[in-house]
Amino acid sequence: MFTLDWFANFGFSTLRLSTPLIFAALAAVINRKAGMLNMALEGMMLSAALGGVVFAGATGNVWIGLLGAVVVSVIVGWIIAFANLSGQTDLYLTCIAVNLAATGGTVFAMFLITGEKATTSAAIKAYVLPSITIPLINKIPLIGPMISGHNVLTYFAFISVFLVWFFLYKTRLGLRMRAVGENPKAASSVGINVKKIGYISFLYAGVLCGFGGAFMSMGWVSFFMKNMVNGRGYIGLSAMNIAEGNPVGSAIAAVFFGFSDALATTLKSQGGNFPTEFLDMIPYAATIIALVVISSIRMSHLKKIQRGGK
Amino acid sequence: MNKTRKIEMTVELIRILVAVGIAYVIALVTLFLISDDPVYIIQQFVLGPFSSVRRVGSIINLAIPFTFTGLCFCFMYAVNKFNLAGEGIFMFSGCMVTWVAINLGEGLPFPIMLLILLIVGAVTGIVIIAIPAFLDAKFKANIVVVSLMLNSILVFLSIWVLKYQMRDPSIGSMGSYPLPDNAVLPNVFGKFRIQAGLFIAVIAVIAVAVLFYKMVFGYKMRVVGSNPLFAKACGINMMGTIVAAQLIGGALAGIGGTCEILGNYDRFKWVASTQHGFDGLMVAVLARRNPLLVPVAALLLAYIRIGADVVNSKGDIPIEFITVIQGIVILLVAAEEFMGRFKKKMIYKAAAEGLAADKKEEVEELMADTKDEGKEQ
Numbered sequence: 299m300f301t302l303d304w305f306a307n308f309g310f311s312t313l314r315l316s317t318p319l320i321f322a323a324l325a326a327v328i329n330r331k332a333g334m335l336n337m338a339l340e341g342m343m344l345s346a347a348l349g350g351v352v353f354a355g356a357t358g359n360v361w362i363g364l365l366g367a368v369v370v371s372v373i374v375g376w377i378i379a380f381a382n383l384s385g386q387t388d389l390y391l392t393c394i395a396v397n398l399a400a401t402g403g404t405v406f407a408m409f410l411i412t413g414e415k416a417t418t419s420a421a422i423k424a425y426v427l428p429s430i431t432i433p434l435i436n437k438i439p440l441i442g443p444m445i446s447g448h449n450v451l452t453y454f455a456f457i458s459v460f461l462v463w464f465f466l467y468k469t470r471l472g473l474r475m476r477a478v479g480e481n482p483k484a485a486s487s488v489g490i491n492v493k494k495i496g497y498i499s500f501l502y503a504g505v506l507c508g509f510g511g512a513f514m515s516m517g518w519v520s521f522f523m524k525n526m527v528n529g530r531g532y533i534g535l536s537a538m539n540i541a542e543g544n545p546v547g548s549a550i551a552a553v554f555f556g557f558s559d560a561l562a563t564t565l566k567s568q569g570g571n572f573p574t575e576f577l578d579m580i581p582y583a584a585t586i587i588a589l590v591v592i593s594s595i596r597m598s599h600l601k602k603i604q605r606g607g608k
Numbered sequence: 609m610n611k612t613r614k615i616e617m618t619v620e621l622i623r624i625l626v627a628v629g630i631a632y633v634i635a636l637v638t639l640f641l642i643s644d645d646p647v648y649i650i651q652q653f654v655l656g657p658f659s660s661v662r663r664v665g666s667i668i669n670l671a672i673p674f675t676f677t678g679l680c681f682c683f684m685y686a687v688n689k690f691n692l693a694g695e696g697i698f699m700f701s702g703c704m705v706t707w708v709a710i711n712l713g714e715g716l717p718f719p720i721m722l723l724i725l726l727i728v729g730a731v732t733g734i735v736i737i738a739i740p741a742f743l744d745a746k747f748k749a750n751i752v753v754v755s756l757m758l759n760s761i762l763v764f765l766s767i768w769v770l771k772y773q774m775r776d777p778s779i780g781s782m783g784s785y786p787l788p789d790n791a792v793l794p795n796v797f798g799k800f801r802i803q804a805g806l807f808i809a810v811i812a813v814i815a816v817a818v819l820f821y822k823m824v825f826g827y828k829m830r831v832v833g834s835n836p837l838f839a840k841a842c843g844i845n846m847m848g849t850i851v852a853a854q855l856i857g858g859a860l861a862g863i864g865g866t867c868e869i870l871g872n873y874d875r876f877k878w879v880a881s882t883q884h885g886f887d888g889l890m891v892a893v894l895a896r897r898n899p900l901l902v903p904v905a906a907l908l909l910a911y912i913r914i915g916a917d918v919v920n921s922k923g924d925i926p927i928e929f930i931t932v933i934q935g936i937v938i939l940l941v942a943a944e945e946f947m948g949r950f951k952k953k954m955i956y957k958a959a960a961e962g963l964a965a966d967k968k969e970e971v972e973e974l975m976a977d978t979k980d981e982g983k984e985q
Contacts, residue, residue, distance in 0.1 A: 337752055385943035390690045390752065391893065395938035398886055402931025409926040410642060529760050536753045575768035582757040586743075589754060593747040 302440055308564055309444035313452060314518070315563070316556025318343065318527070320455040321510030322534020323548040324462045325503035330543040331466055332499035333479035337393035338378050339507055340531030341400030346371035346511025348404045348418075351522040352411060355422035363425055363516060368508030374400065375504030376497070383496045397531075405524055417523045424520035427451055427512070449517035451509055458506065459549040465502075466545065475499060510534075529582065536585050540592045551588070558584035611958050619951040624894060626947065627940035628908065631933045635912070638929060639919065649919055656918035657911050663918070665800035667910045669872065673698070674906035675809045676864025677888020678895060679816050683857030685897040686820070687850045688833045689744065693737050693755040694861040695885025696762030699878055701732040701865035703766040706784050706876035709791040710774055718790045725791060726808070726866055733862020734855050736762065741854040745847045763881050770876060783877035793871040803871025809903075812860060816899040819856075829853045861885065890934050893941050909934075 322339045329336035349370030354363025378396055381387045405415055412421035429449050436446035466472040477485040478495045486492050510530075515522045533555050541547025562580040565572075636650055643649040657663050680694040708728045712721065739758060744751040774784040793804040820826040832839040832849045840846055864884070869876060891909055895901035913930060920927040940946055 335750075381939050381943060385939075385946060386948070387939060387942040391938060391942045394690070394692075394752075394886075394889065395935040395942070398890075398938070399932045399935025402928035403935075405928040406926055406932060409928070415926060415928075529756065532753050532756050536750065536757075539750055539753065573768055573772060575764040575771070578764045579761045582760045585757045586749075586754050586761075589749045590743055590747050593743075593749040597747055 303443075306440050306443040308560060309440075310448075311563060312553065312557045312560040313444070313448060314556075315559040316553045317449070317452045317455045317513050317517070318510040318530050319534045319537060319552035319555050319559075320459065320549050321506045321513070322531050323537035323552040324455075324458055324545060325506040325510070326535045326538035327462060327541075327543050327545050327548050328466070328475075328499050328502045328506070330538055331472075331479045332475045332495055333482060334382070334389060334496065334499065335535075336378070336500070336503055337390065337532070337535060338374070338396040338400075339503075339510075339534055340527055340529070341393075341397040342371045342374045342504060342507035343511040343514065343531050344400045344404050344525070344527045345374050346508040347515035347526055348408060348511075348522045349508075350512040351418050351422055351425075351515045352407075354425040354516060355418075358423075358425075360425045360427050360516065364427065364509075364512045367512035367516075368505050371508035371511055372501060372504035375500040375507070379497045379500035383493050401525060404522070408522060408524075415524070417521050419521035419523075422521070425516055426520045427516050449513065451513040451517050454509065455513075456549075458509070459545055462506075463545045471495075471498070507531075533581065533585050536589050540588055542596075554588070555581060555585060611962060612955050615954045615958055616951065619947065619954060620896060623947045623951075624896070624941055627937055628894070630940060631937045632912075634936060635929070635933045639925065643925060649922070649925065652922050653915045653919045656922075657914040659918075661799045662801065663914060665797070665802050667907065667914050668800070668802050668806065670910035670913055671903065671906040672803065672805050672809045672871070673864050673868045673884045674887050674891050674909055675813060675903050676860050676867065677884050678891030678902040678906050679812060679888075679899055680857040680861040680864070680885075681888045681892035682816065682820075682895070682897045682899050682902060683829075683853045683860070685892050686829050686833045687853045688836075689741070689850060689854060690752050691737060691740050691744075691755050691854050691857070692752060692885060692889070693740050693758050693762075694857065694888055695881060695883070696755075696759035697733045697736050697858055697861040698865040698868070698884045699882050700736065700762040700766050701729040701862035702869040702878065703769050703876055704732045705729050705866045705869055706787060707769060707774055709787050709870075710785050712788070712791075714788045714790055716790060721788075721790045722793070722870075725870065726863055729862040729866030730859040731862070733858035733860070733865075735858075737854050737858025737861070738851075741851045741858075745851050759881065759885070767879055770879070774876070776875065781877065782879055784875045786875045787870065787873070791870055792874070793867065795871075803867065805867030805871040808863065808867055812863065813899060813903055816860070816902075820899050825849070825852070861888070864888075887934075890938055893938050896941075 322343060325339055325342075326336055346367040350363045350367030352363075353366025354360050357363070374396060378389075378392055381392045382389050408418060409415050412418050414421055427450050429447055430453060432446040436442040464472075466476060474485065474490050475495050475498070477488075478490060478492050482492045485495075511527070514526055514530075519526075534552060537551035537555055538548045540551045559581045562577045566574050566577045636653070639649050639653055640646040657667055677694050677698060684691045684694070705725050705728050709721070709725055712724070716724070736758070740749075740751050740755040743749040743754055770782065770784055776783055776785045795801045796804050796806070818826075820830070828839070828844050828849050831842070832844060832846055836846065839849075868882075868884070887909060891902055891905040894905035894908070912933070913927075916927045916930045919925050
């Protein structure tokens with residue numbers, strides 16, 4: 299069972315399943331740095347997944363599909379930003395409402411477009427974003443098959459980690475965004491438009507979620523399926539939570555969750571007597587456990603600081 | 609009650625009505641645009657739920673679980689914790705209750721059986737909701753994420769219990785052994801066929817309203833939710849109040865799941881999340897966390913749902929569009945700015961009038977005083 303091939307496959311599937319989680323985590327990072335907890339990643343990714351399939355199917359071009367996914371996700375993000383920043387709604391409630399609307403809305407839209415209620419696989423021609431084989435590296439045993447041959451978005455996810463880090467820590471806008479996140483009133487007092495920064499953060503988060511959603515429906519599989527994001531938005535959010543908004547740390551946490559997801563999938567495919575229901579729980583249970591462990595470490599650290607202060 | 613508060617309440621009510629109205633209009637326009645026979649479909653959507661005694665009964669039947677989960681979310685909302693585990697609890701308590709009922713068999717008389725099952729449901733709810741509540745209070749683990757992950761786990765757990773502990777192999781689809789006769793809640797009111805869980809729901813609403821508005825705990829809870837700093841300064845046990853409120857909410861969601869299974873099903877056959885929890889969230893939002901308004905909001909939602917159901921069966925329009933409408937309602941009701949200017953205007957006007965009236969009184973008093981003084985002299 300534990301052959302070289304098995305490990306290579308397992309590594310490949312970890313990276314593959316990490317992709318949407320990394321995008322979601324990075325989107326959460328950008329919102330978090332602007333001082334907002336975006337729980338609607340789930341809804342944004344789900345809408346993007348459908349948008350990608352529909353646009354690709356309508357135009358016959360995968361890249362337009364990708365663009366469509368991003369546009370749809372940005373629109374959803376804009377709705378949240380508008381409700382929260384201009385309409386003064388509670389952010390938690392807004393996000394829950396958006397997720398709710400996206401869950402039903404995608405099925406509704408899918409039905410209007412295709413007449414199906416479960417998947418688009420029959421009605422819309424499948425388009426998949428190309429995979430890339432890296433020359434030379436793909437010849438290396440073990441690492442080659444693990445790293446090479448992924449979907450283009452998987453590579454882009456890892457590049458985005460760097461891009462987001464660069465944006466947040468090396469650009470003027472990133473600095474402003476972090477200032478707003480730290481203390482909106484102080485930022486506003488030095489002439490930063492807090493509302494505008496909030497909108498921009500949702501714009502970028504929308505773009506990232508768009509890639510994540512597009513990967514789900516045009517990379518992971520080649521069709522849209524009812525509720526296909528399946529909690530990945532929330533898992534991405536907790537990846538961000540664990541790393542306290544650090545882009546690199548969040549991506550590492552996302553890969554860890556991708557690992558637990560891959561573990562569940564691999565164990566399930568190997569069969570055996572163990573009930574699959576418990577294997578299905580692994581990614582969710584891992585999220586809760588990781589969140590609790592990190593939070594408790596942080597709490598005890600905080601307590602230590604307080605004790606030291608006194 | 610002072611004037612400002614009165615205006616706030618009136619505006620609040622108008623706001624909710626307008627929000628529901630807008631959402632309803634959006635629903636109608638959507639139906640109009642997508643349907644081949646819009647007039648018929650809209651007629652079905654609006655009047656369909658009232659077209660037969662059976663359907664009116666099913667509105668009330670549907671409102672019962674909404675009431676329970678709505679009350680559950682009133683507690684979450686009151687202490688400002690978005691603990692969404694109510695969704696999973698509803699399904700899992702239904703599962704546990706079925707399991708216990710099947711194992712207890714037909715030996716016990718109905719009232720004792722019912723009591724045991726309700727307690728099982730409530731305890732299941734308390735135990736489960738305690739997980740995110742405790743993790744939040746103790747470790748500050750994000751309560752929304754934990755409770756949502758927990759919901760996914762509960763779905764798989766319920767399916768596992770169903771599959772390996774109580775699956776009836778004699779039926780083709782996935783389902784448990786049938787519930788014993790002494791556990792089934794009877795239908796009442798003859799033709800309406802309303803499940804007897806209605807009475808439990810009514811008792812729950814009254815009990816929660818008393819707890820909210822007539823008991824010290826309810827007051828503490830509302831203070832903690834609306835002004836945590838003040839609550840802390842008053843010496844209210846914040847963590848205890850917050851956790852206790854969530855536990856009560858969990859118990860209500862559990863009882864809701866119990867009533868739903870015992871009242872509307874002959875066996876447990878849920879293999880996916882029932883969405884009653886999120887519906888409950890919307891009910892609580894609509895009711896503005898006032899337990900007495902929860903049944904009203906639940907009936908309203910149930911009416912729209914049944915309307916969508918009718919349309920779904922008649923015109924082949926997917927029922928899912930209702931969740932979009934639900935999202936819009938939550939957004940509009942939650943938006944402070946929506947009609948906020950109107951509210952400010954009203955309060956300002958009232959205040960100006962009040963000021964003018966006060967001034968008038970003052971002047972009159974002064975006049976009277978001077979008159980009196982004049983007389984004395």
